[in-house]
Amino acid sequence: QSVLTQPPSASGTPGQRVTISCSGSNSNIGSNYVYWYQQLPGTAPKLLIYKNNQRPSGVPDRFSGSKSGTSASLAISGLRSEDEADYYCATWDDSLSGVVFGGGTKLTVL
């Protein structure tokens, strides 16, 4: 059981907008930045969003992040087939003194 809660799956058709939620608590999301990672099949994860809503250079602006209270969301607009991947949220947990991940969301592009 992960400390952060994500839906196990999400799906959409090309061009659609999908959102993936990440729920935590005051000791993690509520008091720290949220990060999102994308893991394409068979590859290492890649940083997608940092500090709640910032994109590293090279990440398309189709990807956006937001945070409110103890929850965060990743939105992908203009869905493309190459977005099919696993997505993970993560943050520092002050009570655990460590990083906690969500269980991951498998995104399928129909």
Added chain:
Amino acid sequence: EVQLVESGGGLVKPGGSLRLSCAASGFTFSSYSMNWVRQAPGQGLEWVSSISSSSSYIYYADSVKGRFTISRDNAKNSLYLQMNSLRAEDTAVYYCAREDTALVRGTFWYWGQGTLVTVSS
């Protein structure tokens, strides 16, 4: 270009030990905190351990505390993970990951390709 190359994985019996290494290049290794993150087969990501740039701050997941030791050699641009008393549930791909600061923030900006550790009799 930032490069992180893990090595040292393999098959080990329960209760055994293994030492993972991560060779870093393309950046000033001594300026950044480093981490180990693992992924069991077909499962999600799990943070294992973090170490600050000067080794002053070290953190471990509860699942490995007392069994694993993270260390680094800034002169050799290398990160290590000494794993003792290995259990079947430690079977995973282990990734080395770099932060964007000298202090531990638990953020993974760059990742290696991973090395597989299999614990089985």
